[in-house]
Amino acid sequence: MNRRHFIERLSLGSGGLMASSALAFPLSGQAASFSKASGQEYTADVVIAGGGLGGCAAALAALRNQQTVILTEETDWIGGQVTQQGVPPDEHDWIETHGATRLYREFRTSVRRYYQQFYPLTEAAKSRTYFNPGDGTVSKICHEPKVALAVLEQMLNPYLSSRQLRILLNYKVTAADVKGDEVKALKAIHRPTGTTIVLTAPYFVDATELGDLLPLTRTEFVTGAESRKETNELHAPEKADPNNVQAFTMCMALDYIPGSTFVIDKPKEYSFWSNYTPKFTPAWSGKLLDLSYSNPKTLVPKALGFHPEGIATGDKLNLWNYRRIINKANFKAGFFPGDITLVNWPQNDYTLGNLIGASEKDFTHHVNRAKQLSLSLLYWLQTEAPRPDGGAGWAGLRLREDIMGTEDGLAKYPYIRESRRIKAAFTIREEHVGAEQRAQVTGKKETLAAPFKDSVGVGYYHIDLHPSTAQNNYIDFGSLPFQIPLGALIPQRVRNLLPANKNIGTTHITNGCYRLHPVEWSIGEAVGMLVAFARQKQVIPRAVYEKSSLLEEFQKTVRSQGIETQWPA
Template structure:
C-alpha cells in the first residue's frame, strides 16, 4: 500500500471516517458526527481548508496546535504546493535564518535540514554545517528536493492524523459550494480517483487553492489581472485595466548529468514551434525564447545566461545549472551521486500563451499541456542544441529525473502559479505601501527606507516586486520593495464572514502580488489565518470584528506573537 492510499484509508475508512467517534469539536464541545446523505459522505470539522500548499498547511497546523479539528483537501497526491507539487525551491530574503518569518516556518526549515542529516550520506563537513543547503543553489539558502518537503510536512501532521483531528483528503477537488448570504455553509468535493463525492461542513472555510477557486464557487467578490493607474494610483500600473493580464506560469522539471551517456528524449511534438518562438512583448524580448538569454528584469536589456551541467563558473554569465540546484554531490559521501541535480524554472520555460486564472477545465488542461511541451522542448534543446565549451552543441548526458517530481512524464504535478484571483478586501495593499520609489513619492522622503506600517499587522515578509512576463505581453516588471508587514485587512473579504484566503488570493494588486506571493509570505498568511479562526471561535465574533475593535485586535496580536508570529521588523 502506498503512502497516499494509507493516508486515505486512515482518514476515510470504508466511506466513513474510522476515527469519527473519537473527534470532539472544541468549538461546540460535541462529538463530530459524519453521515451519508443522498450517497454523499458528510464530513464535519471546525475548519475546512481547500488547498494543501504552504498557506493551507500552515493554516492547518496553526488551527490543529490550538485544538481545532481540520479537513484539508489537496488536488494532487503531494502536500506542499510551491515547494513540492510545483517543484520550486524556496524564494526567500537574506535574513530568513534569523528573522522575517514565523517560528513555525523556521521549524519547518530546520526539520528539512534534520531530515537530510538523519537520512542521507552527508560528508562530515556538510553534516556539521548548521545552515546546511543540500543543493547549494544560489536562489535560496535551503535548496532541497520536493519529496523531502512532502516527507517533513507529513511528519509534522502525523500526530494530528493519528488522533483524528486532521482529515487529509489527497486527490480531492472542490467542485461546488452552498453559500447563503454572507456565509458559506458547505463545500462539495470529489475524489479524483474513486469519484466519491463528499460534503464538507464547518463554521469556517479557507481558500488556500492556487487559483482562488473557492471565490467564484461561493460568490465571494474578487478581482483578476491588472488594475489601471487611475484605480490604484500605482507608479507601475498600466494606464488601462486588464482582468486577463496575469503572470506566466511554469511547468518545472528536474535534471542531472551523466557524462558519456545518451539520455536525449524523443523530440517533443511542439519542439519546432518553440525552437523558433520569439515572444511578442510590449517591450522587446532579447531573441528566441529557448536561447540562453532573456530580458534583464530590471532594465529589459538583453542579458546572456550560461549553462554547464558540471556546475563550473561561467564568469559574468549566471550558470543556470547552479541557480536552483537541489543536490550538490560534493555535500554527500563520494559515490553517492553521479552528479548534481537541479530544477529547471528559468525564463526559457515561462509559459504566457494562455491564462489559467478563470480557465475552464478544458482550457486549463490545454495550457498545462502547452506548458509541458515548452518545458520538454527546453530540455530537448539543452540535450541537442545548447553550446558547449569545445564549440559543439548539446549535452546528451543531461537526464530527466522523473523520480524527483514523482510523475511518469518527469514534469511537475501542477503548474507553478504566480498569480490568482484576489479577494476584494477590506484593505488592499498597493505599491505606495511597499515599493521603494512609489513610497518615496507618497512620503516625500527620497531616502525613505521603511514600508508602510499597518496598525493591524499580523505578519511580515520581504521580496522585491517581481512580475514575470504576462499573458497580455508585458515583459518583466521588477523593482525594489521594502521589508513589509501583512495587514489583517488584506485577509478579510469585504462581505463574506466565514471564508478567508491563504494563498496568492489576498487583497493585493497585480503589482504588489509580485512581492506577497513567495514561499515564506504565503506560509505567514496561512498561519495567521488559522490563528484568526481559532481566536474568532473562542471570542464568538466574526474575523472582521477582530480588526474593527481595537481591544480585540490588540489581544489578537498578543496571541499570535506568543505563537511565534512576527508582526514588526526589528529596528
C-alpha cells in the same frame, strides 16, 4: 438544506489536474472529534481547500489551537510550491534569523535535519550551520521536493493520529452551498473515482492555487491588472486588464551524467518552441529557447551561462546552479552520480494562456502546451545548446521522474504566480511597499514599508512580475520589508471564508512580493489562528479587524506563538 439534496442540486465545476498516483495519506477512520451525518458528509471546525504551504500552515496553526481540520488537496502531494510544483524556496536575506514565523523556520530546520539523519553527508557538509543541500543560488536551502513532503507529513502526522485532522488527497472542491453572506458547505470530488463528498464547518479557508473557492462561494474578487487610475500605482498599466496575469511554469528535475546519453524523443511541438520569439513589450532578447533573456530590472538583453557540472561560466549566471537541489559534493563520494537541478527558468515560462477561470478543456490544453515548452527546452539543452568547448548539446542530461513523483518527469501541478484576489477590507498597494513610491509618499528614502496597525505577520521579496499573458515583459523593482495587514485577509462581505494563498487583498503589482514561500506560509498561519481566535471569542473575523481591543489581543496571541508582526528597526 438537506445535504443529500445539496449533493444532487449542485453541478460539478471544472478545471484542475487529474491526480497521477495513489494517496500519500490514507483517509483516516471516523474520528470522535468529527461528526458525520451521512456516508457522504464530513464536518470539522474549519475546512481548508488547498494543501500548499498556506493551507498546511493554516492547518497547523488551527490544530495547535485545538481546532479540528479537514484539509483537501487536488493532487496527491501536499506542499504546493515547494513539492508538487517543484520550486525551491524563494526567500530573503534575513530568513535564518528573522522575517518569518517560528514554525516556518522549524520547517526549514527539519529539512536540514532530515538530510543529516538519512543522507550520507560529508563531514564538511554536516558541520555547516546553514547547510544547503543543493547550494542553489536562489535560496539558502535548495532541497528535494520529496524531502519537503516528508517533513510536512511529519509535522501533520500527530494530528492525524489524534484524529483531530483529516486529509483528503486527490479531492477538488467543485461547488458550494451559500446562504446570504455565509458559506454553509462545500462539495468535493475525488478526481480518480468521481466520488463526491460534502464538507461542512463554521469556517472555510481558500488556500487553492488559483483562488477557486471565490467564484464558487460568490466571494467578490478581482483578477489581472488594475489600471493606474484605480490604484495610483507607479508601475500599473494605463488600462485595466483582468486577463493579464503572470506566466505559469511546468517545472522539471534534471541530473547530468557525463558520458551518458539520455536524449528524449523530439517533443511534438519542438519546431514551434525552438523558433518561438516572444512578442513582449518591451521587446524580449530574441528566441525563447536561448541562453539569454531580458534583464528583469532593466529589460536590456542579458546573456546567461549553462554548464551542468556546476562549473563557473564567467560573469554569466550559470542556470544549472540557480535552483540546484543536490550538489553531489555535499554527499559522500559516489552517492550521487551527478548534481540535480530544478528547471524554473525564463525559458520555460508559459504566457500563451490564462488558467484562471479556464474550462477543464482549456486548462488541460494550456498545461499540456506548457509541458511541451519544458520538454522542448530539455531537448534543446540535450541537442543544440552551445557548449564552452564549441560543441552543441549535453546528451547526459537526464529527466528525473522520481524527483517529481510523476510519469512524465514534470511537476504534478503548474507553478502558479498569480490567482484571483479577494476584494478585501484593505488592499495593499505599491505606495505601501514599493521603495520608489514609498519615498514619494513620505518625502524620504525609507528602509521599511508602511506600518500597519493591524499587522499579523511580516515578509520580504522584491516586486517581481514575470512576463504575462498580455505579453508584458518583466516588471521588477525594489520593495521594502513589509507587514501583512489583517485587513488584507478579510473579504468585504462574506463572513466565514478566509484566503490563505496568493488570493489576499493585493493588487496585480503588489502580488509580486506577497506570493513567495515564507509569505504564503505566514498568511496561512495567521488565518489558522484567526479562525481559532474568532471561534473562541464568538465573533466573526471582521470584528477582530474592526474592534481595537480584539485586534490587540489577537496580535498579542499571534506573537506569543512565534509570529513576528514587526521588522526590527
